[in-house]
Amino acid sequence: MTNIEQPKEKETAFGVNEKGYYGQFGGAYIPEMLFPNVEELQQNYLEIIYRPDFQEEFHGLLKNYVGRPTPLYLANRLSEKYNTNIYLKREDLCHTGAHKVNNTIGQILLAKRLGKNKIVAETGAGQHGVATATVCALMGLECIVYMGEIDIQRQAPNVARMKMLGAEVRPATSGSKTLKDATNEALRHWINNPVDTHYIIGSVVGPHPYPDMVARFQSVISEEMRSQLLEQTGKENPDYVIACVGGGSNAAGAFYHFLDEPEVQLIAAEAGGHGIYSGLSAATTFLGKPGVLHGSKSILMQTEDGQVVEPHSISAGLDYPGIGPLHAHLWESGRAKFFAITDDESIQAGFELTKLEGIIPAIESAHALAALQYLKAGSDETVVINLSGRGDKDLATYMKYL
The missing domain is CATH 3.40.50.1100 (Rossmann fold)
Structure with missing residues (x-):
C-alpha cells in the first residue's frame, strides 16, 4: 500500500498559490x-x-472499495478508425460508476x-x-x-x-x-x-481550498496513467490527454501530473449544446468572461450587467455556466485547448464507442470522445481519453436517438 508523504511544493505555473489563486x-x-x-x-x-x-x-x-487502479485500455477498433493509438482510462469501472x-x-x-x-x-x-x-x-x-x-x-x-x-x-x-x-x-x-x-x-469549483483539494484527490487518475503508460508503451507521457469539462474534476485529475509537461497536449471538451451561439450552450470559454460564482473567480457565462446566463447541455454533469479556476487559468494561458462539442456530436461519439468497443460511456465522457475528430493525431502518437463515467444513467437519453 502506498504511503505518500506531503510532497514538496515545486515551482509550477499551474499550481494554486497561498491565497488560493491560479x-x-x-x-x-x-x-x-x-x-x-x-x-x-x-x-x-x-x-x-x-x-x-x-x-x-x-x-x-x-x-x-473503489477498485483502483482502474484499467488503461488500448481501444484497438477506435484507434484503427482514427489512425492513432487511443487509450481509455476506465474511470467508468470505479465503484458507483464514475471518478x-x-x-x-x-x-x-x-x-x-x-x-x-x-x-x-x-x-x-x-x-x-x-x-x-x-x-x-x-x-x-x-x-x-x-x-x-x-x-x-x-x-x-x-x-x-x-x-x-x-x-x-x-x-x-x-x-x-x-x-x-x-x-x-x-x-x-x-x-x-x-x-x-x-x-x-x-x-x-467553489472557494479555496476546494479546487485544489478536489484536484489532489482526483490526481490519482493521472498518477496511474503515467505508470500504466510506462508499462504498456515504455514512456510515461502521452501526446494528448482528453477530458470533458463542466466544473472540471475529472479533467483536473487527468491533467494533474502533466501540467508541467509541455509536450503533453491537454484537450478539454466543453458542452456546446445546440451550438456555441445558439443560446442553448454551456461552452464557457467561448461565451464567458471573468466573474465570481459559487465562491471563486473564474470564467463565467454572464450578461453585460453580470447576471448568470442559464447554460444548456444534454449532459447533466456539464450543464454549468462556469469552469473551475484551474481550467480558467489553463485556458487563459493557452496550456489547454478547449473544444465545444454539441449535443448531437456527443451522442454520436457515445454510440460509436459502444459499437466499436462494447463500452457505453456517460454522455459527459462522450463529449471527450467526440473531440477526437478535431485532433488530427498521428499514427505514431498516443492519445489518452479519460472515460469519466459509464452510461447506465443515460440510457433513456441515448434511446431517444435510436
Whole structure:
C-alpha cells in the first residue's frame, strides 16, 4: 500500500498559490458566516490529507472499495478508425460508476477528522450525489443532496440509488433547475448549518481550498496513467490527454501530473449544446468572461450587467455556466485547448464507442470522445481519453436517438 508523504511544493505555473489563486482565477468569495468553516479547511487540509494514517486509509479504500487502479485500455477498433493509438482510462469501472468517488472518499475522511457528522452535497448528473451517499453510508453519516428539479427527472436511476443509500434528495426549483441551482441551495444549507456540517463539493469549483483539494484527490487518475503508460508503451507521457469539462474534476485529475509537461497536449471538451451561439450552450470559454460564482473567480457565462446566463447541455454533469479556476487559468494561458462539442456530436461519439468497443460511456465522457475528430493525431502518437463515467444513467437519453 502506498504511503505518500506531503510532497514538496515545486515551482509550477499551474499550481494554486497561498491565497488560493491560479493566475487571476480562484480565491474565496464567501459570506461572513462561512468564513470559519472555509478558514478551517484552508489551514488544515494539506496537513491532514498527507498524514500517514489518512493516506493509509484513503489508499486502502481506493484499492479495496473503489477498485483502483482502474484499467488503461488500448481501444484497438477506435484507434484503427482514427489512425492513432487511443487509450481509455476506465474511470467508468470505479465503484458507483464514475471518478467522483475518488474525491468523496477523500473528503469524508477529512470531514471525520474535522469532527463533522453531517454531509451536504450538490449534484448534476447524480454521480457525485451517488458517490457522496455511498461514502456516507460507508461511514454512517447523515447525507443531504441537492439536485436540480430537471436533473432529478433526467437522471432518475441515480436519484433512486441515492435514496436507497439513505440520502435525502432535495430538489432545487429555482433558475434553470440544474447544477448551478443545486450548488446555490447546498451553499445556503452550509451557511445555515456551519458547525456540524461539511460540504462535499463535487468539482474543482467553489472557494479555496476546494479546487485544489478536489484536484489532489482526483490526481490519482493521472498518477496511474503515467505508470500504466510506462508499462504498456515504455514512456510515461502521452501526446494528448482528453477530458470533458463542466466544473472540471475529472479533467483536473487527468491533467494533474502533466501540467508541467509541455509536450503533453491537454484537450478539454466543453458542452456546446445546440451550438456555441445558439443560446442553448454551456461552452464557457467561448461565451464567458471573468466573474465570481459559487465562491471563486473564474470564467463565467454572464450578461453585460453580470447576471448568470442559464447554460444548456444534454449532459447533466456539464450543464454549468462556469469552469473551475484551474481550467480558467489553463485556458487563459493557452496550456489547454478547449473544444465545444454539441449535443448531437456527443451522442454520436457515445454510440460509436459502444459499437466499436462494447463500452457505453456517460454522455459527459462522450463529449471527450467526440473531440477526437478535431485532433488530427498521428499514427505514431498516443492519445489518452479519460472515460469519466459509464452510461447506465443515460440510457433513456441515448434511446431517444435510436
